[in-house]
Amino acid sequence: MTGTAFPETVRDQLRARGLRWTPQRRLILDVITSARGHVTGSEFVDRCRERDPDTTPSTVYRTLDVLEELGYLAHSHAADGREEYHVLPVAEHAHLHCSACGGSWEVAADEVGGLVGSLRRDHGFVVDVAHLTIAGRCRNCEAARA
Amino acid sequence: MTGTAFPETVRDQLRARGLRWTPQRRLILDVITSARGHVTGSEFVDRCRERDPDTTPSTVYRTLDVLEELGYLAHSHAADGREEYHVLPVAEHAHLHCSACGGSWEVAADEVGGLVGSLRRDHGFVVDVAHLTIAGRCRNCEAARA
DNA sequence: CGTGTTGTTGCAACGACTCGCAACACGGTC
DNA sequence: GACCGTGTTGCGAGTCGTTGCAACAACACG
Incomplete structure:
Protein backbone atom coordinates (compact mmCIF):
# COMPACT_ATOMS: atom_id res chain seq x y z
CA MET A 1 0.00 0.00 0.00
CA LEU A 88 -8.29 -0.67 5.80
CA PRO A 89 -5.74 0.45 6.70
CA VAL A 90 -7.39 3.40 8.33
CA ALA A 91 -7.12 3.90 12.04
CA GLU A 92 -9.28 1.27 13.67
CA HIS A 93 -12.38 2.93 14.99
CA ALA A 94 -15.85 2.31 16.32
CA HIS A 95 -19.02 4.15 15.31
CA LEU A 96 -21.61 6.24 17.04
CA HIS A 97 -25.03 6.25 15.42
CA CYS A 98 -27.77 8.69 16.42
CA SER A 99 -31.11 6.94 16.24
CA ALA A 100 -32.91 10.30 16.13
CA CYS A 101 -31.21 12.12 13.24
CA GLY A 102 -29.50 9.14 11.64
CA GLY A 103 -26.09 10.79 11.83
CA SER A 104 -22.93 8.80 12.29
CA TRP A 105 -19.55 9.55 13.82
CA GLU A 106 -16.28 7.74 14.27
CA VAL A 107 -14.69 7.16 17.65
CA ALA A 108 -11.01 6.40 17.90
CA ALA A 109 -10.13 2.95 19.18
CA ASP A 110 -8.46 4.33 22.30
CA GLU A 111 -11.65 6.08 23.33
CA VAL A 112 -13.21 2.68 23.89
CA GLY A 113 -9.97 1.29 25.26
CA GLY A 114 -11.28 1.26 28.81
CA LEU A 115 -14.21 -0.92 27.86
CA VAL A 116 -12.05 -3.20 25.76
CA GLY A 117 -9.65 -3.64 28.68
CA SER A 118 -12.29 -4.36 31.29
CA LEU A 119 -14.15 -6.86 29.11
CA ARG A 120 -10.91 -8.67 28.49
CA ARG A 121 -10.00 -8.62 32.14
CA ASP A 122 -13.39 -9.57 33.57
CA HIS A 123 -14.73 -11.84 30.84
CA GLY A 124 -11.73 -12.84 28.75
CA PHE A 125 -13.63 -11.29 25.85
CA VAL A 126 -11.63 -9.71 23.04
CA VAL A 127 -13.61 -6.91 21.43
CA ASP A 128 -13.64 -6.40 17.67
CA VAL A 129 -13.52 -2.61 17.79
CA ALA A 130 -13.99 -2.10 14.06
CA HIS A 131 -17.29 -3.98 14.24
CA LEU A 132 -18.62 -1.89 17.10
CA THR A 133 -21.54 0.41 16.43
CA ILE A 134 -22.94 2.26 19.40
CA ALA A 135 -26.50 3.53 19.09
CA GLY A 136 -27.90 6.39 21.08
CA ARG A 137 -28.66 10.08 20.72
CA CYS A 138 -26.22 12.75 19.65
CA ARG A 139 -25.65 16.03 21.44
CA ASN A 140 -28.04 18.02 19.26
CA CYS A 141 -30.88 15.55 19.30
CA GLU A 142 -30.53 15.02 23.01
CA ALA A 143 -30.68 18.77 23.56
CA ALA A 144 -33.68 19.07 21.27
CA ARG A 145 -35.58 16.62 23.41
CA ALA A 146 -35.33 18.88 26.44
CA MET B 1 -46.19 -5.83 36.39
CA LEU B 88 -38.52 -5.34 29.91
CA PRO B 89 -38.30 -4.79 32.76
CA VAL B 90 -35.16 -6.79 33.12
CA ALA B 91 -31.98 -5.08 34.14
CA GLU B 92 -30.78 -3.02 31.22
CA HIS B 93 -27.84 -4.78 29.67
CA ALA B 94 -25.62 -4.91 26.63
CA HIS B 95 -24.54 -8.02 24.75
CA LEU B 96 -21.30 -9.72 23.90
CA HIS B 97 -21.35 -11.83 20.77
CA CYS B 98 -18.56 -14.21 19.85
CA SER B 99 -18.06 -14.21 16.10
CA ALA B 100 -16.21 -17.53 16.28
CA CYS B 101 -18.63 -19.78 18.17
CA GLY B 102 -21.76 -17.67 17.86
CA GLY B 103 -22.25 -17.57 21.61
CA SER B 104 -23.84 -14.62 23.35
CA TRP B 105 -23.57 -13.16 26.84
CA GLU B 106 -25.12 -10.32 28.74
CA VAL B 107 -23.12 -7.54 30.32
CA ALA B 108 -24.60 -5.44 33.09
CA ALA B 109 -25.17 -1.79 32.24
CA ASP B 110 -22.66 -0.62 34.84
CA GLU B 111 -19.90 -2.64 33.20
CA VAL B 112 -20.12 -0.32 30.24
CA GLY B 113 -20.71 2.69 32.46
CA GLY B 114 -17.24 4.04 31.91
CA LEU B 115 -17.72 4.14 28.18
CA VAL B 116 -21.18 5.63 28.49
CA GLY B 117 -19.80 8.35 30.75
CA SER B 118 -16.86 9.28 28.56
CA LEU B 119 -18.90 9.38 25.37
CA ARG B 120 -21.38 11.67 27.06
CA ARG B 121 -18.64 13.86 28.45
CA ASP B 122 -16.47 14.04 25.33
CA HIS B 123 -19.09 13.89 22.59
CA GLY B 124 -22.38 14.71 24.26
CA PHE B 125 -23.51 11.32 23.02
CA VAL B 126 -26.08 9.41 25.08
CA VAL B 127 -25.63 5.68 24.59
CA ASP B 128 -28.58 3.34 24.22
CA VAL B 129 -27.12 0.53 26.29
CA ALA B 130 -29.89 -1.96 25.57
CA HIS B 131 -29.18 -1.65 21.86
CA LEU B 132 -25.48 -2.29 22.25
CA THR B 133 -24.04 -5.51 20.86
CA ILE B 134 -20.29 -5.93 21.11
CA ALA B 135 -18.72 -8.40 18.72
CA GLY B 136 -15.43 -10.13 19.29
CA ARG B 137 -14.07 -13.42 20.51
CA CYS B 138 -14.92 -15.14 23.76
CA ARG B 139 -12.40 -16.53 26.21
CA ASN B 140 -12.55 -20.08 24.86
CA CYS B 141 -12.36 -19.21 21.19
CA GLU B 142 -9.55 -16.77 21.82
CA ALA B 143 -7.63 -19.45 23.71
CA ALA B 144 -8.32 -21.99 20.97
CA ARG B 145 -6.67 -19.69 18.47
CA ALA B 146 -3.36 -19.84 20.33
C1' DC C 1 0.08 -25.97 -24.69
C1' DG C 2 -3.44 -29.58 -23.31
C1' DT C 3 -5.47 -31.43 -19.02
C1' DG C 4 -7.50 -31.93 -14.53
C1' DT C 5 -8.46 -30.22 -10.00
C1' DT C 6 -10.88 -27.25 -7.41
C1' DG C 7 -12.14 -22.56 -6.36
C1' DT C 8 -15.75 -19.27 -8.51
C1' DT C 9 -19.54 -17.59 -10.79
C1' DG C 10 -24.38 -16.84 -11.90
C1' DC C 11 -28.83 -18.16 -11.15
C1' DA C 12 -32.82 -18.91 -8.78
C1' DA C 13 -34.94 -19.52 -4.55
C1' DC C 14 -35.17 -18.23 -0.01
C1' DG C 15 -35.20 -15.53 4.62
C1' DA C 16 -35.76 -11.36 7.19
C1' DC C 17 -37.74 -7.29 7.13
C1' DT C 18 -40.13 -2.91 5.20
C1' DC C 19 -43.55 -0.12 2.83
C1' DG C 20 -47.74 1.57 0.28
C1' DC C 21 -52.35 1.06 -0.02
C1' DA C 22 -57.22 -0.34 0.20
C1' DA C 23 -60.35 -2.65 3.19
C1' DC C 24 -61.35 -3.31 7.86
C1' DA C 25 -62.69 -2.60 12.72
C1' DC C 26 -61.88 -0.31 17.38
C1' DG C 27 -64.17 2.53 20.31
C1' DG C 28 -65.83 7.27 21.30
C1' DT C 29 -70.29 9.61 20.24
C1' DC C 30 -75.21 10.42 19.42
C1' DG D 1 -77.37 0.11 18.72
C1' DA D 2 -76.08 2.60 14.41
C1' DC D 3 -72.46 5.86 12.89
C1' DC D 4 -68.08 7.54 11.78
C1' DG D 5 -63.15 8.97 12.16
C1' DT D 6 -58.88 7.16 12.30
C1' DG D 7 -55.72 3.65 13.75
C1' DT D 8 -54.75 -1.26 11.99
C1' DT D 9 -54.55 -5.14 9.31
C1' DG D 10 -53.34 -8.02 5.41
C1' DC D 11 -51.55 -8.24 1.05
C1' DG D 12 -48.39 -7.76 -2.48
C1' DA D 13 -44.28 -5.86 -3.96
C1' DG D 14 -39.74 -4.51 -2.94
C1' DT D 15 -34.96 -4.39 -0.64
C1' DC D 16 -30.88 -6.39 1.32
C1' DG D 17 -28.31 -10.23 1.92
C1' DT D 18 -27.53 -15.57 1.86
C1' DT D 19 -27.33 -20.20 0.10
C1' DG D 20 -27.43 -24.56 -2.90
C1' DC D 21 -26.11 -26.11 -7.05
C1' DA D 22 -24.57 -26.95 -11.80
C1' DA D 23 -21.62 -24.93 -15.19
C1' DC D 24 -17.44 -22.56 -15.69
C1' DA D 25 -12.61 -21.12 -15.60
C1' DA D 26 -8.08 -20.04 -13.07
C1' DC D 27 -3.82 -22.02 -12.74
C1' DA D 28 -0.60 -25.65 -11.43
C1' DC D 29 1.36 -29.52 -13.63
C1' DG D 30 3.15 -32.51 -17.02
Whole structure:
Protein backbone atom coordinates (compact mmCIF):
# COMPACT_ATOMS: atom_id res chain seq x y z
CA MET A 1 0.00 0.00 0.00
CA THR A 2 2.89 2.32 0.52
CA GLY A 3 4.18 2.47 -3.00
CA THR A 4 3.30 -1.14 -3.82
CA ALA A 5 0.86 -1.91 -6.59
CA PHE A 6 -2.17 -2.70 -4.50
CA PRO A 7 -4.09 -5.09 -6.75
CA GLU A 8 -0.98 -7.21 -7.34
CA THR A 9 -0.46 -7.51 -3.60
CA VAL A 10 -3.98 -8.79 -3.16
CA ARG A 11 -3.63 -11.14 -6.11
CA ASP A 12 -0.51 -12.68 -4.61
CA GLN A 13 -2.16 -13.03 -1.22
CA LEU A 14 -5.06 -14.85 -2.82
CA ARG A 15 -2.80 -17.19 -4.77
CA ALA A 16 -0.73 -17.90 -1.69
CA ARG A 17 -3.90 -19.26 -0.10
CA GLY A 18 -4.89 -21.32 -3.08
CA LEU A 19 -7.59 -18.80 -3.99
CA ARG A 20 -8.03 -17.24 -7.40
CA TRP A 21 -7.68 -13.92 -9.08
CA THR A 22 -10.69 -13.33 -11.30
CA PRO A 23 -11.93 -10.39 -13.39
CA GLN A 24 -14.85 -10.01 -10.96
CA ARG A 25 -12.53 -9.74 -7.98
CA ARG A 26 -10.34 -7.31 -9.85
CA LEU A 27 -13.36 -5.09 -10.51
CA ILE A 28 -14.55 -5.21 -6.93
CA LEU A 29 -11.08 -4.35 -5.71
CA ASP A 30 -11.00 -1.35 -8.05
CA VAL A 31 -14.26 -0.16 -6.58
CA ILE A 32 -12.95 -0.63 -3.06
CA THR A 33 -9.76 1.32 -3.65
CA SER A 34 -11.71 4.27 -4.99
CA ALA A 35 -14.13 4.20 -2.07
CA ARG A 36 -13.93 6.70 0.73
CA GLY A 37 -15.39 6.36 4.18
CA HIS A 38 -18.18 3.89 4.82
CA VAL A 39 -19.89 2.01 2.05
CA THR A 40 -22.85 -0.33 2.44
CA GLY A 41 -23.05 -3.69 0.76
CA SER A 42 -25.69 -2.65 -1.72
CA GLU A 43 -23.68 0.47 -2.57
CA PHE A 44 -20.81 -1.79 -3.56
CA VAL A 45 -23.15 -3.77 -5.77
CA ASP A 46 -24.39 -0.57 -7.41
CA ARG A 47 -20.90 0.78 -8.00
CA CYS A 48 -19.77 -2.49 -9.52
CA ARG A 49 -22.80 -2.55 -11.78
CA GLU A 50 -21.96 0.93 -13.03
CA ARG A 51 -18.76 -0.49 -14.44
CA ASP A 52 -20.08 -3.92 -15.33
CA PRO A 53 -23.86 -4.25 -15.57
CA ASP A 54 -23.53 -8.04 -15.39
CA THR A 55 -22.30 -7.91 -11.80
CA THR A 56 -24.29 -10.19 -9.51
CA PRO A 57 -24.83 -9.45 -5.81
CA SER A 58 -23.75 -12.84 -4.54
CA THR A 59 -20.34 -12.51 -6.14
CA VAL A 60 -19.86 -9.07 -4.63
CA TYR A 61 -20.84 -10.16 -1.14
CA ARG A 62 -18.71 -13.28 -1.30
CA THR A 63 -15.72 -11.31 -2.51
CA LEU A 64 -16.17 -8.77 0.25
CA ASP A 65 -16.11 -11.67 2.72
CA VAL A 66 -12.88 -12.98 1.27
CA LEU A 67 -11.22 -9.57 1.32
CA GLU A 68 -12.31 -9.09 4.89
CA GLU A 69 -10.65 -12.37 5.84
CA LEU A 70 -7.48 -11.15 4.18
CA GLY A 71 -7.69 -8.03 6.30
CA TYR A 72 -8.35 -5.46 3.57
CA LEU A 73 -11.81 -4.59 4.76
CA ALA A 74 -13.79 -4.45 7.94
CA HIS A 75 -17.54 -4.50 8.19
CA SER A 76 -19.94 -3.48 10.88
CA HIS A 77 -23.69 -3.19 11.07
CA ALA A 78 -25.33 0.22 11.00
CA ALA A 79 -28.02 0.86 13.56
CA ASP A 80 -30.66 -0.49 11.18
CA GLY A 81 -28.75 -3.75 10.85
CA ARG A 82 -27.43 -3.16 7.36
CA GLU A 83 -23.88 -3.95 6.42
CA GLU A 84 -21.35 -1.18 6.32
CA TYR A 85 -17.81 -1.67 5.08
CA HIS A 86 -14.74 0.42 5.41
CA VAL A 87 -11.40 0.04 3.82
CA LEU A 88 -8.29 -0.67 5.80
CA PRO A 89 -5.74 0.45 6.70
CA VAL A 90 -7.39 3.40 8.33
CA ALA A 91 -7.12 3.90 12.04
CA GLU A 92 -9.28 1.27 13.67
CA HIS A 93 -12.38 2.93 14.99
CA ALA A 94 -15.85 2.31 16.32
CA HIS A 95 -19.02 4.15 15.31
CA LEU A 96 -21.61 6.24 17.04
CA HIS A 97 -25.03 6.25 15.42
CA CYS A 98 -27.77 8.69 16.42
CA SER A 99 -31.11 6.94 16.24
CA ALA A 100 -32.91 10.30 16.13
CA CYS A 101 -31.21 12.12 13.24
CA GLY A 102 -29.50 9.14 11.64
CA GLY A 103 -26.09 10.79 11.83
CA SER A 104 -22.93 8.80 12.29
CA TRP A 105 -19.55 9.55 13.82
CA GLU A 106 -16.28 7.74 14.27
CA VAL A 107 -14.69 7.16 17.65
CA ALA A 108 -11.01 6.40 17.90
CA ALA A 109 -10.13 2.95 19.18
CA ASP A 110 -8.46 4.33 22.30
CA GLU A 111 -11.65 6.08 23.33
CA VAL A 112 -13.21 2.68 23.89
CA GLY A 113 -9.97 1.29 25.26
CA GLY A 114 -11.28 1.26 28.81
CA LEU A 115 -14.21 -0.92 27.86
CA VAL A 116 -12.05 -3.20 25.76
CA GLY A 117 -9.65 -3.64 28.68
CA SER A 118 -12.29 -4.36 31.29
CA LEU A 119 -14.15 -6.86 29.11
CA ARG A 120 -10.91 -8.67 28.49
CA ARG A 121 -10.00 -8.62 32.14
CA ASP A 122 -13.39 -9.57 33.57
CA HIS A 123 -14.73 -11.84 30.84
CA GLY A 124 -11.73 -12.84 28.75
CA PHE A 125 -13.63 -11.29 25.85
CA VAL A 126 -11.63 -9.71 23.04
CA VAL A 127 -13.61 -6.91 21.43
CA ASP A 128 -13.64 -6.40 17.67
CA VAL A 129 -13.52 -2.61 17.79
CA ALA A 130 -13.99 -2.10 14.06
CA HIS A 131 -17.29 -3.98 14.24
CA LEU A 132 -18.62 -1.89 17.10
CA THR A 133 -21.54 0.41 16.43
CA ILE A 134 -22.94 2.26 19.40
CA ALA A 135 -26.50 3.53 19.09
CA GLY A 136 -27.90 6.39 21.08
CA ARG A 137 -28.66 10.08 20.72
CA CYS A 138 -26.22 12.75 19.65
CA ARG A 139 -25.65 16.03 21.44
CA ASN A 140 -28.04 18.02 19.26
CA CYS A 141 -30.88 15.55 19.30
CA GLU A 142 -30.53 15.02 23.01
CA ALA A 143 -30.68 18.77 23.56
CA ALA A 144 -33.68 19.07 21.27
CA ARG A 145 -35.58 16.62 23.41
CA ALA A 146 -35.33 18.88 26.44
CA MET B 1 -46.19 -5.83 36.39
CA THR B 2 -46.07 -6.51 40.08
CA GLY B 3 -49.49 -7.90 40.71
CA THR B 4 -51.19 -5.84 38.06
CA ALA B 5 -52.84 -7.56 35.12
CA PHE B 6 -50.23 -6.95 32.47
CA PRO B 7 -52.29 -7.02 29.28
CA GLU B 8 -54.82 -4.58 30.75
CA THR B 9 -52.00 -2.20 31.60
CA VAL B 10 -50.76 -2.26 28.04
CA ARG B 11 -54.27 -1.88 26.69
CA ASP B 12 -54.81 1.21 28.80
CA GLN B 13 -51.50 2.68 27.75
CA LEU B 14 -52.42 2.18 24.14
CA ARG B 15 -55.83 3.78 24.59
CA ALA B 16 -54.33 6.69 26.46
CA ARG B 17 -52.32 7.45 23.35
CA GLY B 18 -55.22 7.11 20.98
CA LEU B 19 -53.97 3.71 19.82
CA ARG B 20 -56.06 0.56 19.70
CA TRP B 21 -56.31 -2.79 21.38
CA THR B 22 -56.79 -5.51 18.81
CA PRO B 23 -56.88 -9.31 18.89
CA GLN B 24 -53.57 -9.38 17.02
CA ARG B 25 -51.87 -7.18 19.58
CA ARG B 26 -53.34 -9.24 22.35
CA LEU B 27 -51.84 -12.38 20.81
CA ILE B 28 -48.44 -10.83 20.31
CA LEU B 29 -48.43 -9.60 23.88
CA ASP B 30 -49.26 -13.10 25.10
CA VAL B 31 -46.30 -14.43 23.18
CA ILE B 32 -44.06 -11.76 24.61
CA THR B 33 -45.02 -12.40 28.18
CA SER B 34 -44.26 -16.09 27.82
CA ALA B 35 -40.90 -15.36 26.19
CA ARG B 36 -37.67 -15.76 28.09
CA GLY B 37 -34.36 -14.25 27.18
CA HIS B 38 -33.75 -13.00 23.67
CA VAL B 39 -36.10 -13.61 20.82
CA THR B 40 -35.55 -12.70 17.19
CA GLY B 41 -38.17 -11.06 15.03
CA SER B 42 -38.85 -14.14 12.95
CA GLU B 43 -39.12 -16.27 16.10
CA PHE B 44 -41.90 -13.98 17.24
CA VAL B 45 -43.63 -14.47 13.92
CA ASP B 46 -43.29 -18.24 14.23
CA ARG B 47 -44.59 -18.33 17.78
CA CYS B 48 -47.56 -16.19 16.86
CA ARG B 49 -48.31 -18.41 13.91
CA GLU B 50 -48.33 -21.45 16.17
CA ARG B 51 -51.29 -19.93 17.97
CA ASP B 52 -52.86 -18.24 14.98
CA PRO B 53 -51.74 -19.47 11.55
CA ASP B 54 -53.17 -16.33 9.95
CA THR B 55 -50.60 -14.11 11.60
CA THR B 56 -48.80 -11.87 9.14
CA PRO B 57 -45.19 -10.72 9.64
CA SER B 58 -45.84 -7.06 9.02
CA THR B 59 -48.38 -6.91 11.82
CA VAL B 60 -45.97 -8.59 14.22
CA TYR B 61 -43.09 -6.29 13.39
CA ARG B 62 -45.27 -3.19 13.58
CA THR B 63 -46.67 -4.24 16.92
CA LEU B 64 -43.20 -4.91 18.27
CA ASP B 65 -42.28 -1.36 17.22
CA VAL B 66 -45.25 0.06 19.08
CA LEU B 67 -44.52 -1.92 22.21
CA GLU B 68 -40.93 -0.82 22.08
CA GLU B 69 -42.04 2.79 21.98
CA LEU B 70 -44.18 2.14 25.02
CA GLY B 71 -41.11 0.77 26.75
CA TYR B 72 -42.16 -2.86 27.08
CA LEU B 73 -39.48 -4.17 24.77
CA ALA B 74 -36.00 -3.31 23.63
CA HIS B 75 -34.35 -4.51 20.47
CA SER B 76 -30.78 -4.77 19.37
CA HIS B 77 -29.07 -6.27 16.37
CA ALA B 78 -27.22 -9.53 16.70
CA ALA B 79 -23.78 -9.72 15.14
CA ASP B 80 -25.30 -10.86 11.85
CA GLY B 81 -27.56 -7.83 11.78
CA ARG B 82 -30.79 -9.62 12.66
CA GLU B 83 -33.21 -8.18 15.11
CA GLU B 84 -33.20 -9.45 18.64
CA TYR B 85 -35.77 -8.42 21.20
CA HIS B 86 -35.89 -8.74 24.92
CA VAL B 87 -38.67 -8.07 27.31
CA LEU B 88 -38.52 -5.34 29.91
CA PRO B 89 -38.30 -4.79 32.76
CA VAL B 90 -35.16 -6.79 33.12
CA ALA B 91 -31.98 -5.08 34.14
CA GLU B 92 -30.78 -3.02 31.22
CA HIS B 93 -27.84 -4.78 29.67
CA ALA B 94 -25.62 -4.91 26.63
CA HIS B 95 -24.54 -8.02 24.75
CA LEU B 96 -21.30 -9.72 23.90
CA HIS B 97 -21.35 -11.83 20.77
CA CYS B 98 -18.56 -14.21 19.85
CA SER B 99 -18.06 -14.21 16.10
CA ALA B 100 -16.21 -17.53 16.28
CA CYS B 101 -18.63 -19.78 18.17
CA GLY B 102 -21.76 -17.67 17.86
CA GLY B 103 -22.25 -17.57 21.61
CA SER B 104 -23.84 -14.62 23.35
CA TRP B 105 -23.57 -13.16 26.84
CA GLU B 106 -25.12 -10.32 28.74
CA VAL B 107 -23.12 -7.54 30.32
CA ALA B 108 -24.60 -5.44 33.09
CA ALA B 109 -25.17 -1.79 32.24
CA ASP B 110 -22.66 -0.62 34.84
CA GLU B 111 -19.90 -2.64 33.20
CA VAL B 112 -20.12 -0.32 30.24
CA GLY B 113 -20.71 2.69 32.46
CA GLY B 114 -17.24 4.04 31.91
CA LEU B 115 -17.72 4.14 28.18
CA VAL B 116 -21.18 5.63 28.49
CA GLY B 117 -19.80 8.35 30.75
CA SER B 118 -16.86 9.28 28.56
CA LEU B 119 -18.90 9.38 25.37
CA ARG B 120 -21.38 11.67 27.06
CA ARG B 121 -18.64 13.86 28.45
CA ASP B 122 -16.47 14.04 25.33
CA HIS B 123 -19.09 13.89 22.59
CA GLY B 124 -22.38 14.71 24.26
CA PHE B 125 -23.51 11.32 23.02
CA VAL B 126 -26.08 9.41 25.08
CA VAL B 127 -25.63 5.68 24.59
CA ASP B 128 -28.58 3.34 24.22
CA VAL B 129 -27.12 0.53 26.29
CA ALA B 130 -29.89 -1.96 25.57
CA HIS B 131 -29.18 -1.65 21.86
CA LEU B 132 -25.48 -2.29 22.25
CA THR B 133 -24.04 -5.51 20.86
CA ILE B 134 -20.29 -5.93 21.11
CA ALA B 135 -18.72 -8.40 18.72
CA GLY B 136 -15.43 -10.13 19.29
CA ARG B 137 -14.07 -13.42 20.51
CA CYS B 138 -14.92 -15.14 23.76
CA ARG B 139 -12.40 -16.53 26.21
CA ASN B 140 -12.55 -20.08 24.86
CA CYS B 141 -12.36 -19.21 21.19
CA GLU B 142 -9.55 -16.77 21.82
CA ALA B 143 -7.63 -19.45 23.71
CA ALA B 144 -8.32 -21.99 20.97
CA ARG B 145 -6.67 -19.69 18.47
CA ALA B 146 -3.36 -19.84 20.33
C1' DC C 1 0.08 -25.97 -24.69
C1' DG C 2 -3.44 -29.58 -23.31
C1' DT C 3 -5.47 -31.43 -19.02
C1' DG C 4 -7.50 -31.93 -14.53
C1' DT C 5 -8.46 -30.22 -10.00
C1' DT C 6 -10.88 -27.25 -7.41
C1' DG C 7 -12.14 -22.56 -6.36
C1' DT C 8 -15.75 -19.27 -8.51
C1' DT C 9 -19.54 -17.59 -10.79
C1' DG C 10 -24.38 -16.84 -11.90
C1' DC C 11 -28.83 -18.16 -11.15
C1' DA C 12 -32.82 -18.91 -8.78
C1' DA C 13 -34.94 -19.52 -4.55
C1' DC C 14 -35.17 -18.23 -0.01
C1' DG C 15 -35.20 -15.53 4.62
C1' DA C 16 -35.76 -11.36 7.19
C1' DC C 17 -37.74 -7.29 7.13
C1' DT C 18 -40.13 -2.91 5.20
C1' DC C 19 -43.55 -0.12 2.83
C1' DG C 20 -47.74 1.57 0.28
C1' DC C 21 -52.35 1.06 -0.02
C1' DA C 22 -57.22 -0.34 0.20
C1' DA C 23 -60.35 -2.65 3.19
C1' DC C 24 -61.35 -3.31 7.86
C1' DA C 25 -62.69 -2.60 12.72
C1' DC C 26 -61.88 -0.31 17.38
C1' DG C 27 -64.17 2.53 20.31
C1' DG C 28 -65.83 7.27 21.30
C1' DT C 29 -70.29 9.61 20.24
C1' DC C 30 -75.21 10.42 19.42
C1' DG D 1 -77.37 0.11 18.72
C1' DA D 2 -76.08 2.60 14.41
C1' DC D 3 -72.46 5.86 12.89
C1' DC D 4 -68.08 7.54 11.78
C1' DG D 5 -63.15 8.97 12.16
C1' DT D 6 -58.88 7.16 12.30
C1' DG D 7 -55.72 3.65 13.75
C1' DT D 8 -54.75 -1.26 11.99
C1' DT D 9 -54.55 -5.14 9.31
C1' DG D 10 -53.34 -8.02 5.41
C1' DC D 11 -51.55 -8.24 1.05
C1' DG D 12 -48.39 -7.76 -2.48
C1' DA D 13 -44.28 -5.86 -3.96
C1' DG D 14 -39.74 -4.51 -2.94
C1' DT D 15 -34.96 -4.39 -0.64
C1' DC D 16 -30.88 -6.39 1.32
C1' DG D 17 -28.31 -10.23 1.92
C1' DT D 18 -27.53 -15.57 1.86
C1' DT D 19 -27.33 -20.20 0.10
C1' DG D 20 -27.43 -24.56 -2.90
C1' DC D 21 -26.11 -26.11 -7.05
C1' DA D 22 -24.57 -26.95 -11.80
C1' DA D 23 -21.62 -24.93 -15.19
C1' DC D 24 -17.44 -22.56 -15.69
C1' DA D 25 -12.61 -21.12 -15.60
C1' DA D 26 -8.08 -20.04 -13.07
C1' DC D 27 -3.82 -22.02 -12.74
C1' DA D 28 -0.60 -25.65 -11.43
C1' DC D 29 1.36 -29.52 -13.63
C1' DG D 30 3.15 -32.51 -17.02
